[in-house]
Amino acid sequence: MxxxxxxxxxxxxxxxxxxxxxxxxxxxxxxxxxxxxxxxxxxxxxxxxxxxxxxxxxxxxxxxxxxxxxxxxxxNKKKSEEKIRFRDLKIVHEDVDLIVVEKGSGLSSVASEKENVKSAQSLLTEYVRKFDLKNQVYVIHRLDRDTSGLMMFAKSKKVQEALQKEWSDSLIEDTYVVVVEGVVEKLEGSITSWLKENKAFQVISSQTPDDGQKAVTHYKVLKISKLFSLLEVKPETSRKNQIRVHLKDMGFPIAGDKKYGGKLNPVGQIGLHCKVLSLKHPVTGKTLRIESPIPGKFMKLFR
Known part of the structure; x- marks a missing residue:
């Protein structure tokens, strides 16, 4: 045939x-x-x-x-110059075990079967199944729907479980750039609190030790304007909505983040972008470091 x-x-x-x-x-x-x-x-x-x-x-x-x-x-030893492109999703790294993407705001990381909407996971599943209908992707590092930046998926359940189990040991760096409302005068610092969800599924912060999960966030001011500050943020722990809650605690809510006190939305999204992901590869043991540029719409606020 x-x-x-x-x-x-x-x-x-x-x-x-x-x-x-x-x-x-x-x-x-x-x-x-x-x-x-x-x-x-x-x-x-x-x-x-x-x-x-x-x-x-x-x-x-x-x-x-x-x-x-x-x-x-x-x-051919090198990949074809053809790129796989999706709206609001860009593959920035792929190997046998992992896929790293840059997600745009407005796209969910994952969606349940009941939610008939596109998500980063569903788009990547579509992509990998072009090569084998049995292929799957498994989320490792996710982002909130209205934020943007780097996300990571495993190509097997085994790799996902290995990374999730050893995440704190495997992760070398995850760095975010964040637009906050107001002028942050202290150029760098750290925030520590204990986080938990209330009955309305909103994460709340407490200064009482052990009243929730301990969370530590470090920040550095990159740029300031009359209304906003651009921060580089490095969470020491990985808690749900940690950065959003901690910046609200500081009195500088993230621009566009209504849920946690934001009143202005100059960038058309929650002003949080995952800029760097670096970790020990779960299979090769080598350091994998991926960096995403700061979104242009963030930088326009500081010209």
Whole structure:
């Protein structure tokens, strides 16, 4: 059976970095696994998904593409220049185990099956299932709907559980840039309190030790204007709504954050953006560091 394939818009000669000749009838995925035993099955699938494989002059992502004796299979070490794009979601890092995205405000991190709305998780599930219908993504680091910045997903339940179990040891840095109302005169400092949810599911803060979960947040002033301050914020602990509550406690609520005291909304979202995620990779053990630029609409307030 012949499988129709669309010609790639990329020049195949750019893809021909490793060439392997086919010795007999087989299928592409099986052939690649046999010829590259040092690569895992998942890694090879990822190369196919990223259009790093061509048969002759034809780039293909098809696992069961039929091969015949004498054909040449080319393997490109670099990903195709084609980018996967979604509205309000951008993939900034992908490997065999993890996907890191930059989420726009207004997009939920996850959504229940009852909520028939798009979420970062549903969009990524759609993406990974283009390569295998059994594929899933599992949230590790999430953001509130009306905030923006870096989020992380695992490609397996095993990796998700490993990271969640050892999160405090694996996480090296998570840094946020935040627009707050008012001029913060103390250029850097820390906030410590104990956080818990009330009956209305709002996180409240207490100065009484053990009256909730201990939360510690560090901040530094980056810029100020007549009405707002831009802060770099590093939470020492990872509690629900921690940054939002702590900045309210300081008397400088986040711009756009009505739930926690914000009265102005100059950036059309809650003015919180996850700028840096750095952690020890759960499989390779290497340091993974991803950085996102400060949103332009944040910076416009301080020109």
């Amino acid at each position: 012949k499988y129709p394939q669309k010609k790639s818009e990329f020049r195949p000669e750019k893809l021909k970095e490793i060439a392997v000749k086919v010795s007999g009838p087989t299928e592409l995925l099986k052939f690649l696994i046999e010829k590259f035993p040092e690569k895992s099955r998942t890694a090879i699938k990822l190369m196919l998904a990223h259009k790093q494989v061509s048969v002759g002059d034809l780039v293909t992502t098809q696992f069961d593409f039929p091969l015949n004796r004498g054909q040449i299979v080319y393997l």
